[in-house]
Amino acid sequence: MSLIRLKRISRRYQMGAETIHALREVSLEIERGEYVAIMGPSGSGKSTLMNVIGCLDTPTSGEYELNNTLVSEMDDNELAEIRNKEIGFIFQTFNLLPRSDALRNVELPLIYAGVPAEERRRIALDALASVGLADRIHHKPNEMSGGQRQRVAVARALVNKPSILLADEPTGNLDSKTGAEIMALFSQLSNQGHTIIVVTHEEDIAKHARRILRIRDGLIASDERHEGARPATVPPASVP
Amino acid sequence: MNLLAEVKEGLSISWEAIRANKMRSALTTLGIVIGVVTVTLMGTAIQGLDRAFLDNISAIGADILYVERFEWFTGSREDWLRMQKRPRITLEQAEQLEGQLTMSRAVAPVASRDRPVRYGRAESASVRIIGSTEQYQYTGGISIAKGRFFSEQEARGGRPVCVIGSEVAENLFRDEPPVGRRIRIDQQSFEIIGVLEKQGSLLGLISLDNQIIVPLPQFTAYFRNNPDVTIQVKVIAVDQIEEAKEELRAVMRRIRGLAPAEPDDFGINQQDQFVQIFHRLGGTIAAIGLFITALSLFVGGIGIMNIMFVSVAERTREIGIRKAVGAKRRTILLQFLIEAACICLLGGCLALAIAWPLTLVMQRFMPAALSPPIVLIALMVSLITGVISGFLPAWRAARMNPVDALRNE
Ligand SMILES: Nc1ncnc2c1ncn2[C@@H]1O[C@H](COP(=O)(O)OP(=O)(O)O)[C@@H](O)[C@H]1O
Ligand SMILES: [Mg+2]
Numbered sequence: 001m002s003l004i005r006l007k008r009i010s011r012r013y014q015m016g017a018e019t020i021h022a023l024r025e026v027s028l029e030i031e032r033g034e035y036v037a038i039m040g041p042s043g044s045g046k047s048t049l050m051n052v053i054g055c056l057d058t059p060t061s062g063e064y065e066l067n068n069t070l071v072s073e074m075d076d077n078e079l080a081e082i083r084n085k086e087i088g089f090i091f092q093t094f095n096l097l098p099r100s101d102a103l104r105n106v107e108l109p110l111i112y113a114g115v116p117a118e119e120r121r122r123i124a125l126d127a128l129a130s131v132g133l134a135d136r137i138h139h140k141p142n143e144m145s146g147g148q149r150q151r152v153a154v155a156r157a158l159v160n161k162p163s164i165l166l167a168d169e170p171t172g173n174l175d176s177k178t179g180a181e182i183m184a185l186f187s188q189l190s191n192q193g194h195t196i197i198v199v200t201h202e203e204d205i206a207k208h209a210r211r212i213l214r215i216r217d218g219l220i221a222s223d224e225r226h227e228g229a230r231p232a233t234v235p236p237a238s239v240p
Numbered sequence: 241m242n243l244l245a246e247v248k249e250g251l252s253i254s255w256e257a258i259r260a261n262k263m264r265s266a267l268t269t270l271g272i273v274i275g276v277v278t279v280t281l282m283g284t285a286i287q288g289l290d291r292a293f294l295d296n297i298s299a300i301g302a303d304i305l306y307v308e309r310f311e312w313f314t315g316s317r318e319d320w321l322r323m324q325k326r327p328r329i330t331l332e333q334a335e336q337l338e339g340q341l342t343m344s345r346a347v348a349p350v351a352s353r354d355r356p357v358r359y360g361r362a363e364s365a366s367v368r369i370i371g372s373t374e375q376y377q378y379t380g381g382i383s384i385a386k387g388r389f390f391s392e393q394e395a396r397g398g399r400p401v402c403v404i405g406s407e408v409a410e411n412l413f414r415d416e417p418p419v420g421r422r423i424r425i426d427q428q429s430f431e432i433i434g435v436l437e438k439q440g441s442l443l444g445l446i447s448l449d450n451q452i453i454v455p456l457p458q459f460t461a462y463f464r465n466n467p468d469v470t471i472q473v474k475v476i477a478v479d480q481i482e483e484a485k486e487e488l489r490a491v492m493r494r495i496r497g498l499a500p501a502e503p504d505d506f507g508i509n510q511q512d513q514f515v516q517i518f519h520r521l522g523g524t525i526a527a528i529g530l531f532i533t534a535l536s537l538f539v540g541g542i543g544i545m546n547i548m549f550v551s552v553a554e555r556t557r558e559i560g561i562r563k564a565v566g567a568k569r570r571t572i573l574l575q576f577l578i579e580a581a582c583i584c585l586l587g588g589c590l591a592l593a594i595a596w597p598l599t600l601v602m603q604r605f606m607p608a609a610l611s612p613p614i615v616l617i618a619l620m621v622s623l624i625t626g627v628i629s630g631f632l633p634a635w636r637a638a639r640m641n642p643v644d645a646l647r648n649e
Contacts, residue, residue: 112571
């Protein structure tokens with residue numbers, strides 16, 4: 001059984017008289033442990049697809065099954081719970097809470113999961129250590145570099161042991177060297193068995209993935225798998 | 241996530257948000273502060289008045305009827321002028337009345353006048369001199385602290401004796417015991433045979449301790465020979481006061497020779513009138529207070545609502561982030577409700593800090609104190625204002641679409 005199963009998913013936006021088809025009956029299956037890159041020109045529907053997969057957005061029509069549960073019919077609160085337990089998001093703009101330090105940012109999903117304070121702290125500290133930020137736990141986002149911020153975001157995404165990691169252009173705001181480091185971290189996580197979906201428009205970055213989906217005008221234009229994905233450039237560390 | 245954890249989280253987020261916007265939060269609470277200061281002061285004043293009233297009304301017994309030319313609380317100036325034309329109530333009428341009442345236990349005619357009083361070199365310029373009979377000890381709401389009240393014989397005349405109020409005793413006698421001494425009331429010498437217990441004042445206006453009671457014959461001989469008297473009638477049972485009043489009215493009409501069609505040319509007053517007027521007064525004060533409070537709380541509430549809308553708009557992205565990692569609608573709603581409630585509660589505490597010294601000032605005029613129930617009410621009012629005015633902004637935040645919220649910059 002696939003981890004993710006989209007059946008004829010459409011997402012339309014009504015802009016006055018005009019209807020924008022961000023996704024047009026997209027069908028797609030992704031297995032547990034896959035590492036998928038989604039590519040396509042700007043405005044092609046990549047983010048929309050990610051948001052639907054990540055249960056941030058609900059499709060206008062179609063069926064979405066995650067872990068064999070039909071999530072396309074769920075209400076707001078149920079979706080919040082799915083996001084909390086099954087999904088780890090990583091955004092282009094990091095989306096950390098600006099007034100909270102790294103530790104507290106990473107603790108956030110655990111707070112909403114109802115994990116008691118001490119355990120929460122322990123798990124968050126582990127997650128921060130695994131992305132190499134053990135010495136930055138009390139730094140606020142504006143006291144860290146872009147790469148460090150994105151590492152905090154990765155730690156936050158991992159902390160609830162989600163089924164899927166979703167990254168929407170995670171290197172878009174980083175220089176190429178830092179971007180490469182983040183991608184190496186993803187490869188490492190993939191090697192450890194995490195299911196990862198990355199949106200990018202850099203071929204270079206997509207090469208890390210073992211499957212590349214190309215999207216154009218809300219449709220899947222191509223879906224290629226290549227087993228010879230580039231190996232991780234840093235040796236695997238202890239990642240949860 | 242259980243409710244307690246959510247409240248705890250909401251509290252810490254609110255605390256951070258309030259700290260990050262200290263000035264704004266402080267200004268926002270101004271309306272609430274004014275409202276709660278009003279609530280607190282009004283509550284304290286009403287409680288104080290109530291207590292003062294209860295303290296002082298005891299001088300007017302619930303079982304006493306006061307027959308007077310005037311009714312205590314007249315409706316209009318015309319009424320008052322009409323009452324002024326009524327013939328006086330005389331001592332003879334009082335005596336006749338005493339013989340004809342069946343539902344009363346004591347009847348005391350009372351006349352009074354302010355006179356200067358001296359003892360040696362000490363002088364009180366104006367003391368209320370009351371002329372009455374021995375019955376006054378039952379109708380006057382007094383009790384003897386030292387010595388005794390005058391007897392029936394003494395009340396009929398003869399030896400000039402008097403019973404003095406506690407304030408008179410304090411003013412004229414420093415260390416000496418007053419009983420047995422002679423004082424001069426308006427040149428006439430009186431022997432003190434008793435000192436009254438301290439009574440306080442009537443509604444904080446008229447001191448009941450600055451008085452001297454003398455037998456009526458001396459009063460008419462020295463101070464006023466044809467006084468307008470008040471007849472104090474103590475009824476046998478309070479629950480039959482209305483029947484006693486009717487009997488009293490009938491007897492009094494006969495004594496004053498009124499034809500059946502003529503209206504009463506005297507008033508029968510009782511404590512109940514005081515209580516009623518007091519409650520009306522208290523009600524008016526409470527209504528005004530409530531109005532001011534409601535108004536400032538309304539204005540304050542609008543302020544809070546406004547600032548919460550700003551806060552929600554500013555933190556749209558934060559809301560998006562929280563929702564993306566699993567915050568439910570309820571969680572976000574609670575977070576902003578708690579923030580509004582916290583701002584208002586801080587305002588409430590500030591208001592209490594302002595109101596407290598003011599109630600100390602009030603204590604000079606009435607037995608008022610900032611009581612725990614009032615503090616509790618003040619805090620509840622702030623809390624409720626916060627929750628009500630924070631609801632709409634919090635609801636808007638809770639219903640935000642996470643994708644839109646995250647895109648917000
Ligand atoms: N909230 C929205 N309202 C209207 N149109 C939207 C909205 N979000 C996305 N779109 C439109 O949907 C299409 C796909 O957007 P998106 O998924 O963000 O593209 P990508 O991430 O590939 O650049 C675009 O044409 C975009 O303008
Ligand atoms: Mg996009």
